[in-house]
Amino acid sequence: MNESSHRTKTGFVQAQGPKRTSRKPELPTRPEPDETSVPVAAAQAAPPQQAMYKRFPRGHYTALAEIHAIMSPDVYLEIGVNTGASFTLAGASRLAIGVDPQPCLSYPQPVGTQLFTTTSDDFFASGALREVLGGRHLDLVFIDGMHWFECVLRDLINTERYCDPRSLVILHDILPPSEESAGRTMLPGPWVGDCWKAVPCLLETRPELRMSIVEVPPSGLCLITGLSGGNTALSERYDELIDRYMARGYWNFCAESARFAALTVGFEEALAMHLPWK
Secondary structure, three states: OOOOOOOOOOOOOOOOOOOOOOOOOOOOOOOOOOOOOOOOOOOOOOOOHHHHHHHOOOOHHHHHHHHHHHHOOOEEEEEOOOOOOOHHHHOOOOEEEEEOOOOOOOOOOOOOEEEEOOOHHHHHHHOHHHHHHOOOOOOEEEEOOOOOHHHHHHHHHHHHOOOOOOOEEEEEOOOOOOOHHHOOOOOOOOOOOOHHHHHHHHHHHOOOOEEEEEOOOOOOEEEEEOOOOOOOHHHHOHHHHHHHHHOOOHHHHHHOHHHHHHHEOOHHHHHHHHOOOO
């Protein structure tokens, strides 16, 4: 998740959800992208590093480009635009929505782009997405914002309201390459934070979802379908889930290796699983 927007978030948007705090820490400085590392795979028999980069020469951008080419999503949402390296892939979309409080674009924006320079929490709270969609649902979502579990969870909760079972949501940075990179303190280089916690959390609270992990360099992707705009299971348990998962560290990630391995599939297999109609 090195091409991400590292933001500060203060609460997730829900009519009667957890209260926001008034204090907003300063937005941290973005580390420079680093795509030289490959995730320590949860599976015991991970593909060799050389083979992975041969298949995905630009890491997760290669995978995202293929997904865009296959889906041609009518409506695309990206949380964490940063340089626009992944956002520029949405050229075939009729509507591409980007959210980032501090974008530093160095790639051309797709036609039909609407870029909101705000935090994702404030974006969802404003009702802007509902207005822009005009009753349509999201076809493809890439969540690549702040690398903290609670932020990923809030982004997923707020995004699901505008999804249907065919919507594909992709989470980045769910395979931390090292203990250092999995910490909650932002570091230069391949910092992925504790985004990985979203995987066991969803397995526990939303077992009906279709989930798969693809070991795309540098830190993996989690593909999710089967979402429902009316499902409130995550929002109703938000405080409980944050309390339960916040204290978990890298050793918990290692202890969860079997569960991650069970979800890990090849890229083509993941596409067949989540996009059977394509």
